[in-house]
Each structure stands twice: as C-alpha cells, then as structure tokens.
Amino acid sequence: KTAYEIKECDWSSDVCSSDLQTAAKPGSAENGKQLFVKHGCYQCHGYLRQGSNAGAKLAPKPLPLAAMTAYVRKPSGVMPPVTAKVVSDQDMADMHAFLSSIPPAPDPKSLPLLNQ
Secondary structure (H helix, E strand, C coil): CCCCCEEEEECCCCEEEECCCCCCCCCCHHHHHHHHHHCCCHHHHCCCCCCCCCCCCCCCCCCCHHHHHHHHHCCCCCCCCCCCCCCCHHHHHHHHHHHHCCCCCCCHHHCHHHHC
16 A cells, blocks of 8 residues: 555545555655656646646645645546656655645736736
C-alpha cells in the first residue's frame, strides 16, 4: 500500500481518512516551484497553474495533499499516472506547498484601471 490510498475524503478540507497517512515532512514551496517545472507539470497546467485544455487549474486552493497525491498516482482523466519512483511523496508535498502558496487573483473591483 502507498501512503495515499484514500478510503474517504472531504474534498473541501484537508481531512482524509486512509489506512496510512503521509510520512512526508512539511513541504517546501521554493523547492516545489522548481519541481513543478522539473517534472513538466507546467506543460499541461501552465506556468501560472491556470490550467489549459490539457490540464486542470491547480491554484489557488489546490486539492488537499492526500487527494492530490492519490489523483496523481491513479488519475481518472487524460493525465498519465505518476508513480512515487518518478515523483516522490516528499516532492508531492513540496509541490503542494508551492501550489498552496499562490494567492488568489485580486478582485477586479480593486483594480483602478478596470473601474474607469
């Protein structure tokens, strides 16, 4: 079994029940940013994690780490599966920290140029 075999997950929070929980230490956003490019995630999800016709929008507000890792390991869409041999659980934690660090876009009403 992997650390991310999920039985039930509340997708609106970071609470998932599983036989095992992640053994990865807290993620590094700086390392996660580098890994996002190194592993080619930007090719489908975009450098700004905005998504495209080839990949889902990942930020702001990414899935909880356990859910994101479970999907990456066994995706249900067109994304190819990515094993722990290719992207370790710690790399996943780092990329999740990076995605979580991205702030939401500003409210258009707060941009003077758009309110002229």
